[in-house]
Amino acid sequence: MDLSAQLDAIETEATAAIAAAASEQDARALHAKYKSELATAMKAMGKLPPGERPAMGQRANKAKDALEKAFEGYLGGLREAAEAADLARVVDVTLPARPAPRGHLHLLTQVRLEAVQIFSELGFVVADGPQIETDWHTFEALAIPRDHPARDMQDTFYLSDEIVLRTHTSPVQVRTMLTQAPPIRIVAPGHVYRRDDDPTHSPMFTQIEGLAVDEGISFADLKGVLIHFVSRFFQKDLTVRLRPSYFPFVEPGAEVDMQCSFCGGSGCRLCKGTGWVEIGGAGVVDPDVFAHCKIDSEKYTGFAFGMGLERMAMLRHGVNDIKFYYEGDVRFLEQF
Ligand code: FA5
Numbered sequence: 001m002d003l004s005a006q007l008d009a010i011e012t013e014a015t016a017a018i019a020a021a022a023s024e025q026d027a028r029a030l031h032a033k034y035k036s037e038l039a040t041a042m043k044a045m046g047k048l049p050p051g052e053r054p055a056m057g058q059r060a061n062k063a064k065d066a067l068e069k070a071f072e073g074y075l076g077g078l079r080e081a082a083e084a085a086d087l088a089r090v091v092d093v094t095l096p097a098r099p100a101p102r103g104h105l106h107l108l109t110q111v112r113l114e115a116v117q118i119f120s121e122l123g124f125v126v127a128d129g130p131q132i133e134t135d136w137h138t139f140e141a142l143a144i145p146r147d148h149p150a151r152d153m154q155d156t157f158y159l160s161d162e163i164v165l166r167t168h169t170s171p172v173q174v175r176t177m178l179t180q181a182p183p184i185r186i187v188a189p190g191h192v193y194r195r196d197d198d199p200t201h202s203p204m205f206t207q208i209e210g211l212a213v214d215e216g217i218s219f220a221d222l223k224g225v226l227i228h229f230v231s232r233f234f235q236k237d238l239t240v241r242l243r244p245s246y247f248p249f250v251e252p253g254a255e256v257d258m259q260c261s262f263c264g265g266s267g268c269r270l271c272k273g274t275g276w277v278e279i280g281g282a283g284v285v286d287p288d289v290f291a292h293c294k295i296d297s298e299k300y301t302g303f304a305f306g307m308g309l310e311r312m313a314m315l316r317h318g319v320n321d322i323k324f325y326y327e328g329d330v331r332f333l334e335q336f
Pocket residue numbers: 167168169170194196197200201202203204205206207247250253278279280281282283304305306307308309310311322
């Protein structure tokens with residue numbers, strides 16, 4: 001076959017094959033194949049007599065143009081088909097947008113802020129202290145002797161002989177009294193740590209500490225503050241019972257029980273039929289603690305309390321396992 005017939009054949013075959021290609025990928029493969037066939041055919045041009053070369057060059061360019069046109073035509077067809085499919089799509093512009101889920105404060109944060117608000121209305125200001133605390137601030141200055149059960153390895157996470165994860169917020173009492181002269185009225189909410197683990201006890205939990213030091217402060221002031229707090233927090237007319245108990249840093253000391261918020265005191269499953277639930281400890285500041293903090297116990301008296309915030313939220317919202325607070329399960333969190 002002479003060169004001209006060969007170019008004719010390539011042109012005819014290439015345009016037909018590309019027009020019939022089943023996919024873009026096939027069309028690209030055919031385009032490459034015929035381009036290379038044309039290139040091979042054109043190499044033979046060098047062997048032609050010089051007089052024939054210009055006409056054959058033109059013929060070759062025509063075949064090349066036809067190949068490119070066929071390929072571009074195929075791609076253009078694909079673009080048009082895609083555009084037509086896009087235009088034919090039915091979009092319902094009236095469909096309401098999916099709402100983006102909105103977060104909110106964790107129940108324990110809400111409860112902490114509410115508790116602080118109630119106490120601040122009574123003149124208490126927020127104080128803070130470290131969660132990694134010295135043994136001295138946590139125990140020694142609070143008159144908790146070396147052999148007290150609270151210092152047991154069972155309860156306390158020791159980081160070293162002298163450094164612990166605080167087991168209660170009471171060391172903030174000490175830190176405050178060491179840096180501020182009376183009158184003092186502080187509340188100290190924060191995380192505390194104990195080796196405890198059951199449905200109502202967690203290794204990390206939150207307490208809120210209260211301390212008032214002034215001339216003439218009495219046990220009656222303590223009771224008044226606690227009753228006010230409980231009835232405000234639960235938004236019910238509930239009272240408080242102070243049950244004699246021992247905490248080395250208060251004398252007299254008491255467990256703080258509140259009237260059961262579920263049954264109002266008549267007895268239910270939550271209060272184990274007693275009508276009362278324990279929410280914390282409290283008492284009148286022991287003169288030993290004042291001595292450690294260089295406060296004159298002849299002139300000043302004070303009261304202190306410490307309550308578990310998880311417990312209070314459990315009572316108010318009927319949460320029956322303390323782990324729910326920390327698991328981060330949205331089905332629980334979004335309820336509050
Ligand atoms: C104390 O921690 C004392 N510091 C309270 C105090 C302060 C007494 C000032 C006197 C003066 P207690 O160990 O009882 O006391 O803890 C207080 C409250 O913390 C408990 O009533 C309970 O509500 C809560 N609590 C204790 N352990 C846990 C725990 N593992 N998980 C959740 N809450 C707890």
